Amino acid sequence: MSDQQLILVVDDDTDLVEALSMKLESENFAVAKAYDGVEGFEKIKQQRPDLVILDVMMPRKDGYQLCDELKNDDAYKGIPVVLLTAVADAVNSTNYTHMGGKTTLADDFVPKPIDLDKLMEIVKDNL
Amino acid sequence: MVPMRDNQRHRQSESASKLRLGGIKFSDVQVQVSIPSSSGYPELASVLTSLTKNRVNLTQLFLENDTGSANFCLDEKDYQKARNLIDGALEPYGPVAQQVTSPIGTLTLFPHGSNINVLLCVLQVFSEHDLPIHGMTSSLSALCINTDYDLLDRAADLLLKVFDLPEDHSPFRYQPSALDSALHHHQPGRKVETVASYWEPVIRIYGSNLKTGLAMFNIYFAKKQLAQIGSLLSEVKGLDSFEMMTLSQSGSDDFCLVLLFKPTGGQQEELSIRNGMEVPGVVFSERSAVEVLYFHGPHFQDRYGVMDTAVKALKNNETEIHAANCSGTSVYLVTGDTIGGRALDALAEVFVVPKTY
Numbered sequence: 001m002s003d004q005q006l007i008l009v010v011d012d013d014t015d016l017v018e019a020l021s022m023k024l025e026s027e028n029f030a031v032a033k034a035y036d037g038v039e040g041f042e043k044i045k046q047q048r049p050d051l052v053i054l055d056v057m058m059p060r061k062d063g064y065q066l067c068d069e070l071k072n073d074d075a076y077k078g079i080p081v082v083l084l085t086a087v088a089d090a091v092n093s094t095n096y097t098h099m100g101g102k103t104t105l106a107d108d109f110v111p112k113p114i115d116l117d118k119l120m121e122i123v124k125d126n127l
Numbered sequence: 128m129v130p131m132r133d134n135q136r137h138r139q140s141e142s143a144s145k146l147r148l149g150g151i152k153f154s155d156v157q158v159q160v161s162i163p164s165s166s167g168y169p170e171l172a173s174v175l176t177s178l179t180k181n182r183v184n185l186t187q188l189f190l191e192n193d194t195g196s197a198n199f200c201l202d203e204k205d206y207q208k209a210r211n212l213i214d215g216a217l218e219p220y221g222p223v224a225q226q227v228t229s230p231i232g233t234l235t236l237f238p239h240g241s242n243i244n245v246l247l248c249v250l251q252v253f254s255e256h257d258l259p260i261h262g263m264t265s266s267l268s269a270l271c272i273n274t275d276y277d278l279l280d281r282a283a284d285l286l287l288k289v290f291d292l293p294e295d296h297s298p299f300r301y302q303p304s305a306l307d308s309a310l311h312h313h314q315p316g317r318k319v320e321t322v323a324s325y326w327e328p329v330i331r332i333y334g335s336n337l338k339t340g341l342a343m344f345n346i347y348f349a350k351k352q353l354a355q356i357g358s359l360l361s362e363v364k365g366l367d368s369f370e371m372m373t374l375s376q377s378g379s380d381d382f383c384l385v386l387l388f389k390p391t392g393g394q395q396e397e398l399s400i401r402n403g404m405e406v407p408g409v410v411f412s413e414r415s416a417v418e419v420l421y422f423h424g425p426h427f428q429d430r431y432g433v434m435d436t437a438v439k440a441l442k443n444n445e446t447e448i449h450a451a452n453c454s455g456t457s458v459y460l461v462t463g464d465t466i467g468g469r470a471l472d473a474l475a476e477v478f479v480v481p482k483t484y
Contacts, residue, residue, distance in 0.1 A: 018268035
């Protein structure tokens with residue numbers, strides 16, 4: 001158990017959190033879950049994950065804000081952040097575009113709908 | 128007493144008798160529409176097509192073949208537009224006895240972890256306190272309970288006597304992020320873009336899964352027997368987890384509970400025996416060999432026409448669906464033994480798993 005790397009998944013889509021968790025656990029990662037940016041930041045402070053998979057469009061505190069807070073905090077800026085950006089092609093009026101996501105300090109980006117296998121590659125590349 | 132199993136593997140909070148969840152969400156005001164459907168759901172298919180064409184989203188859909196009932200929910204603000212569309216779509220089928228329930232709210236609990244105890248606790252709480260259930264579905268992570276909108280807070284308070292949430296859990300009602308508050312300060316009440324209503328000609332999904340060798344219970348009972356049914360299920364040995372469930376109204380006073388699970392031997396016989404002995408008047412049927420096809424995608428509640436596309440593809444393929452539900456971002460389709468693969472092929476024509484970027 002102590003050798004397992006801990007991945008925190010932060011997304012308000014609870015089914016996606018579950019699907020990602022199942023995939024990560026099948027790849028022998030330990031998983032923590034949070035459903036908005038406020039809860040996500042608390043989990044990061046409590047559990048210090050090895051990597052964060054972070055959705056952008058969330059209530060209360062969105063992924064942009066959380067990513068910004070993490071990357072501007074010496075205590076947490078070393079934790080890799082993989083940002084899940086919006087359904088960019090299909091939504092023509094959104095504040096949360098894939099291009100917008102790329103202006104943040106995240107370490108990597110995956111546009112939705114994500115390819116779970118591709119996401120696993122990105123997670124492993126960033127650990 | 129909340130039904131609990133000693134041998135159930137579930138997460139326990141420090142409070143020994145409570146089950147641990149990740150959160151609870153409340154929906155906006157909803158309208159639930161129930162329509163009887165003949166075999167193959169032609170009435171429902173007609174309604175879905177009309178709503179999709181007119182860009183009306185459904186937030187939930189659940190149906191069950193044996194009673195021929197089809198139920199769906201939509202936001203109250205969409206209902207006035209949808210009302211005429213539904214009537215128009217059903218007109219070719221003669222008089223159709225629709226049941227419309229409003230205002231309702233959906234209380235969503237997550238994650239259920241496929242733990243049967245989570246389901247049974249919900250049934251117990253609602254029946255003990257006479258809270259109405261207008262319908263209930265499950266998704267990959269969540270249980271969705273449709274009750275009276277003005278009872279959402281009371282229902283949550285009662286559920287929190289048997290469930291624990293993390294200290295910093297998300298609020299039950301939507302709160303905008305700072306970015307959206309700043310951008311839309313001139314539009315108080317505007318909801319943040321956690322949902323993004325859109326349509327695309329080809330539906331992209333995260334992936335699909337086919338599970339075989341499952342069993343399905345259909346249990347028909349009077350609403351007042353809900354607590355007894357919960358107790359009955361809690362006593363069936365080996366029934367520890369579930370794959371999918373729906374609870375729908377069958378007439379004005381009855382429920383139909385559909386429960387899909389992986390049989391480990393003897394559950395059907397035991398339930399059948401117990402059912403006859405303990406809960407008279409309940410009608411119980413089971414299918415011992417079914418398959419479930421489920422898939423997940425982004426924004427299923429607001430990407431127009433997910434179920435319309437699925438129902439059409441399966442109708443063209445002549446694939447019979449025993450039960451189905453669409454809630455959260457999951458779609459579940461229950462088919463007969465060995466049929467699931469054919470259904471998967473049919474759906475692969477219209478749903479696309481994204482390639483690597």
